[in-house]
Amino acid sequence: MYSWQLFNFMRVNFKYTNSNVNLSSFSRRFSNRVKFGGYRKKVDLWLKEQSTQVAKACTRQCEFIVAQRIRRSIQIFHLYTKIWDEVALKEIIKSWRTRVIKNSKKFLIGAVGVSVYNWDHERISDEEVNSYSQEIEGIYKLKDCTVMCTNCHLRIIIDNASKQSGVEYCKCDDSVKTSAATNKDPNGWQPYIERQDMLVWRRQEPDTGLFAYKVYGSFPDVTAEDFLQVQIDIDYRKQWDTTAQELQIIDTDPQSTTSNNHSADVIYWEMIWPKLFANRDYVYQRRWVIDKDKRIVVIVSKGTDHPNAPVKPGTHRVRTYWSYMVIRPYKDFQQPGIEFSLTYFDDPGMRVPSTITAWVAVAGMSDFLTRMRQASKDYKQYKMMQNNVTSTSHTVLDQENLTEYEDSHKVSSVK
Numbered sequence: 001m002y003s004w005q006l007f008n009f010m011r012v013n014f015k016y017t018n019s020n021v022n023l024s025s026f027s028r029r030f031s032n033r034v035k036f037g038g039y040r041k042k043v044d045l046w047l048k049e050q051s052t053q054v055a056k057a058c059t060r061q062c063e064f065i066v067a068q069r070i071r072r073s074i075q076i077f078h079l080y081t082k083i084w085d086e087v088a089l090k091e092i093i094k095s096w097r098t099r100v101i102k103n104s105k106k107f108l109i110g111a112v113g114v115s116v117y118n119w120d121h122e123r124i125s126d127e128e129v130n131s132y133s134q135e136i137e138g139i140y141k142l143k144d145c146t147v148m149c150t151n152c153h154l155r156i157i158i159d160n161a162s163k164q165s166g167v168e169y170c171k172c173d174d175s176v177k178t179s180a181a182t183n184k185d186p187n188g189w190q191p192y193i194e195r196q197d198m199l200v201w202r203r204q205e206p207d208t209g210l211f212a213y214k215v216y217g218s219f220p221d222v223t224a225e226d227f228l229q230v231q232i233d234i235d236y237r238k239q240w241d242t243t244a245q246e247l248q249i250i251d252t253d254p255q256s257t258t259s260n261n262h263s264a265d266v267i268y269w270e271m272i273w274p275k276l277f278a279n280r281d282y283v284y285q286r287r288w289v290i291d292k293d294k295r296i297v298v299i300v301s302k303g304t305d306h307p308n309a310p311v312k313p314g315t316h317r318v319r320t321y322w323s324y325m326v327i328r329p330y331k332d333f334q335q336p337g338i339e340f341s342l343t344y345f346d347d348p349g350m351r352v353p354s355t356i357t358a359w360v361a362v363a364g365m366s367d368f369l370t371r372m373r374q375a376s377k378d379y380k381q382y383k384m385m386q387n388n389v390t391s392t393s394h395t396v397l398d399q400e401n402l403t404e405y406e407d408s409h410k411v412s413s414v415k
Contacts (some may be wrong), residue, residue: 124287137327162194173347193219224329224338226379240375246270250308262289268309278316283309297327320347
């Protein structure tokens with residue numbers, strides 16, 4: 001019974017105590033709410049009072065952040081620009097260095113702006129010119145070896161289409177003709193074509209597989225002096241050579257400017273090719289010498305490089321070219337009657353089929369030689385016309401000068 005009473009007493013006290021606790025916590029929460037509400041009002045009031053300043057501060061902060069990012073972007077841009085500039089500069093220096101190593105001679109000459117041709121190093125030597133002085137005698141041996149019958153000593157027919165009138169040909173039987181036709185020149189020259197007063201041989205060059213050609217001609221109606229002028233007068237050649245697109249002397253050997261018996265020049269020549277091909281141009285040194293004691297003229301030409309003739313766009317520069325010609329009069333340089341030998345080779349930079357090569361050799365070469373012969377016969381008339389034009393121009397100039405003098409004299413006398 002007492003126990004139960006005690007339990008009830010403790011339960012009542014607990015409830016009372018618990019109720020007191022709840023009231024105290026509630027009062028604290030209420031007071032906290034009252035305090036927080038007061039603070040919130042103060043904060044709201046402060047925000048209203050400081051809203052302008054806060055907005056300005058936020059704006060300044062945003063401006064600072066934006067400015068900082070822009071500044072960083074500009075710095076990154078300049079950094080990458082500098083890096084790419086350095087890379088580009090390195091590439092330029094690398095390509096420049098490669099070009100200098102590859103073409104050091106041409107580059108250095110062009111860089112200093114000096115047009116110098118080393119004549120002492122490039123000049124065709126006297127020894128080479130003199131080595132061709134016996135060329136005509138060599139032609140006689142070549143004829144005997146390749147186009148003369150060993151049995152009857154008459155001419156062998158190279159081909160039926162090229163049989164010329166006025167030439168007595170071999171009439172031996174086929175077996176003898178065959179043995180005669182198989183005669184070989186030790187230097188590799190083989191008969192190729194025959195035209196009026198001309199014979200042509202050819203020889204395959206081992207380095208390129210292309211053919212070099214040797215021409216022998218005998219013209220009874222041409223003087224050696226006129227024939228020489230046709231070879232060296234470039235103004236006249238522009239008139240009779242229809243393949244010459246451009247032809248000019250770009251340099252002259254200083255040792256030969258005062259002589260009429262020899263000269264050495266560097267010549268630029270652009271040759272017209274068919275429309276499907278680029279024109280070919282040549283830069284070559286040409287030296288010619290008149291040897292009156294031996295009664296011959298020797299003309300030697302060789303491909304070369306010259307700073308005044310750089311490679312032109314749209315044309316193909318022929319790098320490998322050489323030729324030599326020997327002219328000998330029958331009697332005298334001023335009298336009609338010459339025999340000559342022309343040997344030449346060039347590499348046009350392409351492999352032409354043999355059928356086209358044969359057509360060019362038969363049609364083009366014979367046409368060129370025919371026009372060269374006619375040009376030699378017409379040279380005296382050309383010079384006479386040139387002299388008449390020159391004398392007429394001098395007369396007109398003299399007349400104009402005289403008229404100017406008379407007019408000025410009249411004016412001065414009036415004054």
